[in-house]
Amino acid sequence: SQQGEEDPQALSIQEGENATMNCSYKTSINNLQWYRQNSGRGLVHLILIRSNEREKHSGRLRVTLDTSKKSSSLLITASRAADTASYFCATDASGANSKLTFGKGITLSVRP
């Protein structure tokens, strides 16, 4: 079953605007991760936030985590056409051995 549910399912913005994507999950987690997938390709790891962290930054990416609401958001600032891709949140709720559960993904289109 899918743990993470992303929102919105699709997002279209103009180059230079910020893109905000949300993810909700159901069970307690060890960490939450965001991945990017270009069409027909493998996934690329973007950022990981642990359950005891509230916010992380990596370049133009900002991720927040609210464990009380079981939700996370991914903000991409100053978007570029090259950011066009599908974005997935994934949760790791396992014990000793990591197992990621992925959401269905968000399709982001950045118009030049």
Place this chain on the structure above:
Amino acid sequence: SQTIHQWPATLVQPVGSPLSLECTVEGTSNPNLYWYRQAAGRGLQLLFYSVGIGQISSEVPQNLSASRPQDRQFILSSKKLLLSDSGFYLCAWLDRKTNYGYTFGSGTRLTVV
């Protein structure tokens, strides 16, 4: 450097034929290895994972199986493919020392006809 190889990139197989997809990892030792399947427009479904040679955990009961004959080799197999086995298959590994993010292969697009 650490890399992951997955092949073939695309595969068209008839119903009832066998399947063997191979994934190898370079530049690391004793990784966790994973097989995921992605149906069109959907998220990834974990099929199998392995924490060591010969150690396979199945997440979804179906006509697929996995094996890990060597530390950095992970194989996905089927004796008889079904139409429902069509999808995009992705191999991934995790460095347990850092436990920071999976590295995915480029995927195999399997179409069962």
